Amino acid sequence: MATDASVLKHGVVGNENKGHDACCNTGGPGYATPLEAMSGPREALIYVTCVYTGTGREKPDYLATVDIDPSSPTYSKVIHRLPVPHLGDELHHSGWNACSSCHGDPSADRRFLILPSLVSGRIYVIDTKTNSKAPSLHKVVEPEDIVQKTGLAYPHTSHCLASGDLLVSCLGDKDGNAAGSGFLLLDSEFNVKGRWEKPGHSPLFGYDFWYQPRHKTMISSSWGAPAAFTKGFNLQHVSDGLYGRHLHVYSWPGGELKQTLDLGSTGLLPLEIRFLHDPSKDTGFVGCALTSNMVRFFQTQDGSWSHEIAISVKPLKVQNWILPEMPGLITDFLISLDDRFLYFVNWLHGDVRQYNIEDPKNPVLTGQVWVGGLIQKGSPIVAEGEDGKTWQFDVPEIQGNKLRGGPQMIQLSLDGKRLYVTNSLFSTWDRQFYPDLVEKGSHMLQIDVDTEKGGLKINPNFFVDFAAEPDGPSLAHEMRYPGGDCTSDIWI
Template sequence: MATDVVCSEHALVGKRQGIEEHACCAGPGYASPLDAMAGPKEALIYVTCVYSGTGREKPDYLATVDVDPNSPTYSKVIHRLPVTHLGDELHHSGWNSCSSCYGDPSAVRRFLILPSLISGRIYVIDTKSNPKAPSLHKVVQPEDIVSKTGLAYPHTSHCLASGDILISCIGDKEGNAKGNGFLLLDSEFNVKGRWEKPGHSPLFGYDFWYQPRHKTMISSSWGAPAAFKGGFNLQHVADGLYGKHLFVYSWPDGELKQTLDLGNTGLLPLEIRFLHDPSKDTGFVGCALTSNMVRFFKNQDGSWSHEIAISVKPLKVQNWILPEMPGLITDFLISLDDRFLYFVNWLHGDVRQYNIEDPENPKLTGQVWVGGQIQKGSPILAEGEDGKTWQFDVPEVQGHKLRGGPQMIQLSLDGKRLYVTNSLFSAWDRQFYPQLVEEGSHMLQIDVDTEKGGLAINPKFFVDFGAEPDGPSLAHEMRYPGGDCTSDIWI
């Protein structure tokens, strides 16, 4: 789509939303990923926090955390916005507008979109009127979504240059994977319909990322909601209730062009990212159960291929539910300059940094343990080939023993600070880390060496979601008011 058309559409969007900006001003975000790296240092971060599934009859909420080290409330929750219903399970989030139309002065990054994974409800949050204390703007009810599209279990939200919002949905209202697809909301957050062409829905749904210069969108696959929402059962993998495919769509018209079968080395492909440089035709997806980071890339004939780029070996363990424990790669991201890739192993407990300047040959440059099943003091032991047992040494932070394992991560624009929360999904938290449900999440900040590589826990930062006024909560995804490397896409 031509830039002038995009921006003229955004101008109409701005007028409809009553947004007036001076013509000399740029639109939301940054002109390029490298420009974003030179943006202002983060001072606030929004965190989705969950009571759903914990036994506490409280609504989920959006927490505002102060991350300005010069502030008297540094490393504290300074505001909590509860949503309107119980049992939502807030999960991922996205913006109404981002760097995809930086050149349009009428577009404003104002509304944070909060899909509820279990209820199917979508909350629209105004973050611009008072960034420290966001307010509820609108609620899109699941009945409206189901009646118009048949979609349920919304997950990933991305803004489009047209002003629309695109949200992946993992199933239908009965929890079947076959009913999933992509929901379109218009600029006023009304249900517009499905994005993909009829008959072009994927087998499973989860995350997605689009790369307009290559006229491509690729989505990933978790599993059937009927299977995952009750906890993880390995038999469900054998029964075909979990995904192992990537789905390649033409962009922006929604035609399913190719299905990539990742096979048994690519089970549960979750988070997916293209490189930030919009001219690049390569990206990565983290396959949770088999703990492989898979690289996908475009062939000369326009088709797409894939290969394993990084593999985390399972550990032989004692006193666990299985004789071997996968790392369980549940989240990853790429720095804005496309130099480093970061991912977590939720079960093993480590955060890793890889240099991907040569995407075909990633090199491990940093690693730090911030929790996990095999930390010292746990009954679970790792066993080496020689039969000797061992555990990881996980430090305390401000006198707190670290709970759970690293789960969601967010990187500062300059790439020097990595924020980490530890809740995956309430049912899976309860299954694998019951202490996390009882005592609540925490949030850490890891200092990043972007010159030589390396990761180190910042001992001055610790947000304890176990000490919340309404009881311990589960902290998941994080967003900065000005955008970040997991929500902004450049055209």
């Protein structure tokens, strides 16, 4: 297990090399500042994790390479597929071996994409440098090795550290108990070092995390016990205490659990968590899925952390559904690199939203577009207004294709002008809420963003149809550019 001293030493080295004077350094991956990243080259390729696990198709999950260069003859097409060697993994989120936290270190290289498998517990390391259009498998970290050395399973979020190590959040133990959750530390060669957090400082539940070294803080969020969520969503499991509503505040890089924020009944299932990109800022947001609130967290004058609801999506009264009211279900969100706009999705309602957050305490809705959802025209489910009248959302077709599922994962271009959207959440939940998605497969959209006045508009020329994959329809989840993005890069 990595000693606290070694982690601390790495943190100090990282700060010496790449701290406040990062702009003066040359070499190394990423960009000196978030604003510099905005003037980086336009994205031409995007990697998408694609899932067959849970679909009934006995095929391995794969990493798709999609051409997103409008001048290319294969624009909006899958140009390469890298199947992983095992069945039943459930590829989900991904991260880099090096990002802008290593900027200024010429020995660091953003070469390897890290693919944790949420169900099997494997972690795949993908070489994207040898051939960026056709990535190859570099290494597999086996679940037995992780369990033996750390007791951890169900890996989710991966972030690189300035030290060269990798930190991966894990959602439970091998039996799916949330009490076994914690943080896995891998070295730069992807060997298991041990747990990151100090003994006795594990979180109540695991999910996502983000660190902010200038405030000596890392904060993690809470989904639920794998034994519960892998079987599908059951509202009773929330009452049974099998889902989270907490943020866990850790010392960075020390790994001490300093504070647990209980978000209460308005903060159920806090999922994606992001600090503002400006590393001097001590505020961020977390999307609480079940209660569909965007919660802002911030540091107080005494150095502790507090929280408040920043945005609230009202549930809709509905007919012909499993419940009388339908939450929006905020499942993913991100913040533009200049910290001006926040984007999130309502997976069940079907809309993507843009908010101006130049005043983080008072977000202002500036754009909204419907790209799916359960209440679109043609669905048996209808929303009911206070006057008793029923209505549905008008969702356009794209290139003759009816949009399936709801918006789920999003990725923003570096310049903030293009938002990419996929629609699979987790195969078991997809089957439960959008069975059509499992049968017909995912799709990927691109939304044009007005970064001056605000506004969102679907690009009619972009549609990636995962219904037409060679091994049958697949479920598309998270997206990454070869050069990094606003959800993987952290500045220190």
